[in-house]
Amino acid sequence: MKQKLLPFFDERRANVEMIVLHSTAFEIDEALRLYEAREVSCHYFIGSGGDVWRLVEESKRAWHAGKGQWRAITGDINSCSIGIELANSTLGQTDFGSVQKEALKKLLKDILHRYRIKPENIVGHSDMAPSRKADPGKAFFWKELAAEGIGLWPDLNDAVGWEENDPAELLGIIGYDTRDLGAAALAFCRRFLPEKVPEVSDVWALDANPGRADDALFEDEKFWRVLRAAAHKYRSESSTPCRI
Numbered sequence: 001m002k003q004k005l006l007p008f009f010d011e012r013r014a015n016v017e018m019i020v021l022h023s024t025a026f027e028i029d030e031a032l033r034l035y036e037a038r039e040v041s042c043h044y045f046i047g048s049g050g051d052v053w054r055l056v057e058e059s060k061r062a063w064h065a066g067k068g069q070w071r072a073i074t075g076d077i078n079s080c081s082i083g084i085e086l087a088n089s090t091l092g093q094t095d096f097g098s099v100q101k102e103a104l105k106k107l108l109k110d111i112l113h114r115y116r117i118k119p120e121n122i123v124g125h126s127d128m129a130p131s132r133k134a135d136p137g138k139a140f141f142w143k144e145l146a147a148e149g150i151g152l153w154p155d156l157n158d159a160v161g162w163e164e165n166d167p168a169e170l171l172g173i174i175g176y177d178t179r180d181l182g183a184a185a186l187a188f189c190r191r192f193l194p195e196k197v198p199e200v201s202d203v204w205a206l207d208a209n210p211g212r213a214d215d216a217l218f219e220d221e222k223f224w225r226v227l228r229a230a231a232h233k234y235r236s237e238s239s240t241p242c243r244i
């Protein structure tokens with residue numbers, strides 16, 4: 001692992017219980033310049049070539065998440081999370097490379113050995129801040145991670161016959177802040193149903209405005225099936241820390 005420690009951190013005010021995954025369009029040199037300019041940071045950075053950089057010690061509070069909430073964790077997510085950034089030139093709109101994927105899996109497994117992190121608390125930036133953020137992007141490989149025991153993925157055979165039809169209720173069970181329901185629903189799709197996320201012509205615009213689901217999504221049969229299955233999964237399997 002390479003190391004370039006940044007001065008943008010302070011002391012944690014809570015124990016680590018969460019991982020927040022991000023993407024950036026920049027490789028390490030440019031990303032470091034941006035972190036310097038904005039006085040932000042993350043614990044680890046993974047370049048598209050699989051190079052892993054430590055930027056802030058895990059014991060410290062890096063400045064990566066900003067305002068947001070996930071499940072019962074509200075407010076100071078930086079204090080209780082480890083932040084990992086992945087370079088992707090399209091901000092996660094197109095696939096991450098296999099070398100980079102393997103580097104992240106290895107790093108996550110190492111982290112999960114050292115902390116008691118529940119699978120439902122491995123999230124994307126867009127999950128915990130749906131009205132502000134669109135990263136790590138719809139091409140992020142959540143399903144592949146879940147297949148290795150990292151995080152949760154819905155089983156479409158679950159929740160058959162479950163008629164719950166309040167989207168805020170279901171998204172809330174998973175962990176989303178639903179005060180902006182359209183933003184939460186689109187963040188859900190970015191993670192669990194990327195085929196329903198509209199193509200954007202200008203990926204840079206996503207950084208300022210992640211967008212909201214349009215009304216048609218709430219009429220979509222597949223959306224409901226995946227949403228109910230995900231809520232079922234998060235409700236029933238979300239109590240024990242990951243053991244990998």
Ligand SMILES: [Zn+2]
Pocket residue numbers: 021022023064125133135
């Ligand atoms: Zn981010």
